[in-house]
Amino acid sequence: MTLFLMALGMLLTTVVLLGLAGFLVFAERRVLGLLQNRHGPNRLGPFGIGQALADALKLMSKENFVPAFADPVLYRAAPVLVAFSALASFAVVPLDRGFSWAGDWNIGLLFILAMSSLNAYGVFLGGWASGSKFALLGAVRAVAQLVSYELPLGLALLAVVLLSGSLSLNGIVQAQWMPYIVLQPLGFVIFLIAGVAETHRLPFDLPEAESELVAGFNTEYGGMRFGYFFLGEYLGLTLIAVLAAALYLGGWHGPWLPGWIWMLIKTFAVIFIFFWLRASLPRPRYDQLMALGWKILLPLSLLNLLCTAFAAALWRLG
Amino acid sequence: MTALLVLLLALIVLMSSAALLVVRSPMHGAVNLGVTLLALGILFLVLGAPFVAALEVVLYVGAILVLFLFAIMLLRTPVQPEPEARWRSGFWWPVILVLLLAAVVILLFTRPPPLLTVIREIGPVIIGRALFGPYMWLTEAVALLLFAVIGAVLAVHRREGHDA
Numbered sequence: 001m002t003l004f005l006m007a008l009g010m011l012l013t014t015v016v017l018l019g020l021a022g023f024l025v026f027a028e029r030r031v032l033g034l035l036q037n038r039h040g041p042n043r044l045g046p047f048g049i050g051q052a053l054a055d056a057l058k059l060m061s062k063e064n065f066v067p068a069f070a071d072p073v074l075y076r077a078a079p080v081l082v083a084f085s086a087l088a089s090f091a092v093v094p095l096d097r098g099f100s101w102a103g104d105w106n107i108g109l110l111f112i113l114a115m116s117s118l119n120a121y122g123v124f125l126g127g128w129a130s131g132s133k134f135a136l137l138g139a140v141r142a143v144a145q146l147v148s149y150e151l152p153l154g155l156a157l158l159a160v161v162l163l164s165g166s167l168s169l170n171g172i173v174q175a176q177w178m179p180y181i182v183l184q185p186l187g188f189v190i191f192l193i194a195g196v197a198e199t200h201r202l203p204f205d206l207p208e209a210e211s212e213l214v215a216g217f218n219t220e221y222g223g224m225r226f227g228y229f230f231l232g233e234y235l236g237l238t239l240i241a242v243l244a245a246a247l248y249l250g251g252w253h254g255p256w257l258p259g260w261i262w263m264l265i266k267t268f269a270v271i272f273i274f275f276w277l278r279a280s281l282p283r284p285r286y287d288q289l290m291a292l293g294w295k296i297l298l299p300l301s302l303l304n305l306l307c308t309a310f311a312a313a314l315w316r317l318g
Numbered sequence: 319m320t321a322l323l324v325l326l327l328a329l330i331v332l333m334s335s336a337a338l339l340v341v342r343s344p345m346h347g348a349v350n351l352g353v354t355l356l357a358l359g360i361l362f363l364v365l366g367a368p369f370v371a372a373l374e375v376v377l378y379v380g381a382i383l384v385l386f387l388f389a390i391m392l393l394r395t396p397v398q399p400e401p402e403a404r405w406r407s408g409f410w411w412p413v414i415l416v417l418l419l420a421a422v423v424i425l426l427f428t429r430p431p432p433l434l435t436v437i438r439e440i441g442p443v444i445i446g447r448a449l450f451g452p453y454m455w456l457t458e459a460v461a462l463l464l465f466a467v468i469g470a471v472l473a474v475h476r477r478e479g480h481d482a
Contacts, residue, residue: 074349106441110372114359117380121352124387128345140391147384167442 013101017090021234026052028275035279059230062223070220071129078126079221079228085118086235093242094170096252096259103170109157110167112243113150116198119236120146123200123207126229127217138216141286142207145197148293153194155301156187159308160247173251181248186304188248190297192273195240197293199233201274203281206289241270320437323364325420330357332416344390348383355379366437369445 026041026049033040044050066072089112094103105111120143127139161167163183164175181188197204208216218229245251245266252259284292331354338350355378362371449457 071343071345074345105368106443107368107372110369110376110442114372114375114380117376118356120380120384125349128391136391143384143387147381150380 010101013090014087017087017235017238018231020238021231022052022056023049024234024238024271025055025230027271028278031272031275032279035276056227059227060224064223064225067131067220069131071131074125074129075220076225078122078129079225079232080122081125082119082122082232083228083235085115085122086232086239089115089239090235090242092169093239094173094246094251095263098170099260100170104168106166106168108168108170109161109172112239113154113157116146116150116236119232122232123217123229126221127207130217130220132220134214134219135217138207138213138219141213142200142217145200145204145207145289145293148290149194149197149297152190152293152297152301153198155298155305156184156191156194157247159184159187159301159305162305162308162312169246169251173246173253176250176253179248179250179253184248184304184308186300187308188244190301190304191248192240192244192270194293194297195244196274196277197289199236199240201233201237202278203283204289205283206286209283237271237274238267241267241274244270320364324361327357327361327364329416329420330354331361332420336413336416344393345387348386348390351386352379352383355383366439368439369442370440 029051030040030042030048040048041051042048044054066075091101092103092105092108092111094100102108123142123146124139127135127137127142130136160172160180163180164172166172166175200207206216207213208218210216213219218226221229242263245263249266249270250262251266252263254262254265257265334350334353334357338347338354341347341350355374359371359374359379362368362374
């Protein structure tokens with residue numbers, strides 16, 4: 001019975017997350033419309049909210065075919081890997097005090113990093129297995145970008161772990177007597193930039209830069225397989241936002257309102273920043289992207305970690 | 319339950335590492351290696367070492383295998399439809415070996431040694447205490463070694479005269 005309930009709960013969580021991803025696609029188009037002084041999709045349903053459903057139906061009703069020049073097994077497996085790794089990461093994210101699947105897991109943060117490296121594999125294998133030049137170039141860019149920005153991301157997270165003394169997300173949120181953005185302003189900025197690069201969102205969407213690579217690693221994909229990549233991208237975006245809310249903005253802590261509402265408000269605020277970035281910033285050149293990652297963010301994150309460690313040692317001594 | 323899971327994982331590890339030896343395309347080999355490492359990670363998890371499991375995935379799958387992937391891509395091996403028959407004919411030997419090894423593993427785990435009954439979770443805190451307690455000098459020595467590698471790379475680059 002317990003097992004059955006757990007399975008049901010997991011199914012429900014998955015459905016909610018998929019719905020959220022669909023809604024985010026719609027929300028992004030509306031926000032972009034707002035920022036660019038135009039309407040965006042507003043025909044279907046109130047405020048055009050039915051657009052998300054229509055998009056999903058369109059993707060699902062399209063034919064799933066494998067190009068003749070593709071590697072058939074890996075071509076089918078890659079999109080599933082992307083969507084799975086993004087979904088699995090949410091298991092360790094707490095929505096409220098004691099409201100999560102595995103928020104107390106003592107390697108929660110490491111689990112998220114591990115899943116994000118699996119995500120890189122999905123993207124890479126998808127691009128490679130497509131057997132076309134655009135897709136391969138996109139995949140190469142994606143892997144190089146993900147590997148380069150995982151380092152600053154991990155180092156920024158390490159400073160948070162150092163402050164809170166815990167690797168579980170529940171533990172980190174509980175340890176925040178004040179939001180860590182106050183103690184770790186530099187770490188927060190590094191985390192946000194590296195997070196945008198990790199999810200290859202604009203302005204760091206070079207793996208799928210449409211002006212050069214058609215659609216990058218998912219050029220050859222169509223129908224629901226493309227939909228999986230899309231889901232993975234928006235779930236990854238949500239994950240980075242949720243992490244920013246839990247690790248730097250104090251998670252469920254907040255006055256008056258219940259904890260999960262605070263968590264949602266903070267998450268959506270960070271997601272809004274992502275949309276805003278997309279509307280405001282141009283895409284950099286690839287070498288500029290690499291230089292930013294290795295020559296600026298990595299030393300800064302090391303400095304941040306060093307200072308945090310020094311301060312923590314002083315605080316403990318004094 | 320745990321014993322069953324361990325057996326299943328061992329089987330996956332054996333199968334995928336055997337497949338790694340026989341597949342033709344290097345990319346399929348890399349994918350098989352990835353599956354092996356993932357299954358090993360889960361095996362560590364089941365046996366009560368979550369921290370090692372996470373490191374296995376983050377370091378080996380997330381970093382080292384990526385290097386393999388880059389090497390494979392620089393070799394410019396095109397995607398090609400494989401002759402299925404050869405793959406199947408080459409696959410029987412590893413299957414037999416896997417079955418043999420599986421039998422050994424089953425024997426190992428059905429005999430009394432109370433291996434699975436004494437699983438105790440070793441969390442990150444215990445590992446940290448050990449690394450920076452009794453093994454501190456060893457840890458620092460390894461860190462120094464890493465520093466030496468960086469220095470060596472730098473020195474080589476300087477000598478060739480194209481340092482960035």
